[in-house]
Amino acid sequence: MNRARLLAIGKLLLLIGLPTGLVGTLFGAGVHCGVTHRAAITGFERDVLGLDVEVPTAPAPTPVAKAPEAKPVATSEAKPVTEPKPAVEATAAGVPSFVEAPESLGPPAKLPEPVAQPAAPQGSLPTVDPVAGDLAARLAMPVRVRIKVLVDDEMIAAQPDWIDYVQRTVAAASQVYEQQFGITLELTGVARWSVVTAGLSADQLLNELRTHGRDGSDTLVGMTARPLDGNISGEAETPLPGSAFNGAYGIVYAVPGAREPHLRTLLHEVSHMFGALDITDSDDPAWRAASWMSYAPVLDGQSAWIDAENRQRVLERKDKPFAPEPAAAPPPTETNPTL
Numbered sequence: 001m002n003r004a005r006l007l008a009i010g011k012l013l014l015l016i017g018l019p020t021g022l023v024g025t026l027f028g029a030g031v032h033c034g035v036t037h038r039a040a041i042t043g044f045e046r047d048v049l050g051l052d053v054e055v056p057t058a059p060a061p062t063p064v065a066k067a068p069e070a071k072p073v074a075t076s077e078a079k080p081v082t083e084p085k086p087a088v089e090a091t092a093a094g095v096p097s098f099v100e101a102p103e104s105l106g107p108p109a110k111l112p113e114p115v116a117q118p119a120a121p122q123g124s125l126p127t128v129d130p131v132a133g134d135l136a137a138r139l140a141m142p143v144r145v146r147i148k149v150l151v152d153d154e155m156i157a158a159q160p161d162w163i164d165y166v167q168r169t170v171a172a173a174s175q176v177y178e179q180q181f182g183i184t185l186e187l188t189g190v191a192r193w194s195v196v197t198a199g200l201s202a203d204q205l206l207n208e209l210r211t212h213g214r215d216g217s218d219t220l221v222g223m224t225a226r227p228l229d230g231n232i233s234g235e236a237e238t239p240l241p242g243s244a245f246n247g248a249y250g251i252v253y254a255v256p257g258a259r260e261p262h263l264r265t266l267l268h269e270v271s272h273m274f275g276a277l278d279i280t281d282s283d284d285p286a287w288r289a290a291s292w293m294s295y296a297p298v299l300d301g302q303s304a305w306i307d308a309e310n311r312q313r314v315l316e317r318k319d320k321p322f323a324p325e326p327a328a329a330p331p332p333t334e335t336n337p338t339l
Contacts, residue, residue: 126176126304129311138315144184147270148217150193150209155225155254166190166223173266176304181314185270188217197226202235205251210326214248218322219273222251223262233265236272237323245323247273259300267292267304275317276310286310 131139149166159165167187174185195208209222233255237247250269254261271293279286279294286307287294293310306314 126179128179129305129308131311131315135312135315138318139182141319142182142184143318144186145219145270146186146188146217147219147221148189148191148214149187150191150212150220150222152193152195152197152222152224152226154197155223156192158225158254163190169223169260169262169266172260172263173270176267177270180304180306180311181274181318183314183318189215193222193224195222197224202232202251202253206235206237206249209249209251214325219248219250219270221249221266221269223266224251225254227256228253234269236269238272238277239275239317239320241275243275244320246275246317246320248323248325264292264298264304267306271306271310271314273322274314276306276313279307279310 147170149170151162151166156162167190170185170187174183177183177185193209193212195205197205200208205222205224209220212220214220232253234251234253236250239246250273252262252265252269255265258264276293279291279296281287282295284294286309287296289307290296290298290302290305291307291310292304293306
């Protein structure tokens, strides 16, 4: 057989064998795909093409054995559990002010020495001491206090989102009050306060605030960007122990440099409205434990805490009515303005 004939036979086999091999490969791949995906194909024929075919059940997946969990290795050393020390919402450079207050209702409670703590995240829950007996029952009694807030022009300039800022501040204070007293602070309105604070004392600002209507709210708070005047953080009506009414008006200053400039001062002044008193003695255990009714310097971001005596005063007066508006009746004679 010569070379030319061999080349002709090779070309013939190539022309016939290549298409035949390709067809066989496609047919085999189709058979394999059909067997592997039989359920999906017959389901397509039944649901889409309308053919009367039986759809086989898909095989269940083979379970995979899990590796055994590693058990912790017991150690001989046990770590002690420490109780958190009471601390308060921070101020950067000042603390609430004071005036001469009525005599204390009793000797100060014995509280632990203050312990330096790292800054807590914003909005952290307050440090709450347990109570028992009648105070526990009063703590469980829900009370809602409606608060209207007026904001001066300086604060509006300093806080472009002043309405949202007031909402956040009152909400944070309400969270603290719910934990400490069972009192919810409900913000009923925020409005502009057209007052020039320059040259006015805290008591003059409080008298000016009394000329504005509460619009059905229990209390009216004037919030200003004015910084602390030395130790003065604002002013609020503070009822005497035998008064039938709680205070209804308060001025809240700002704490420059603090992350929440009005939170601690708002806690302080609203507590005055429920009869809480200033703590001015730096040797008082409540001062050293940083009650928000004291002048004690605290770290910015620490959780809020109030001393036992002032907490008792607020709990005992939480359900009393608030003083009526001056337009309806004269201010009660049993309330004193307290810084």
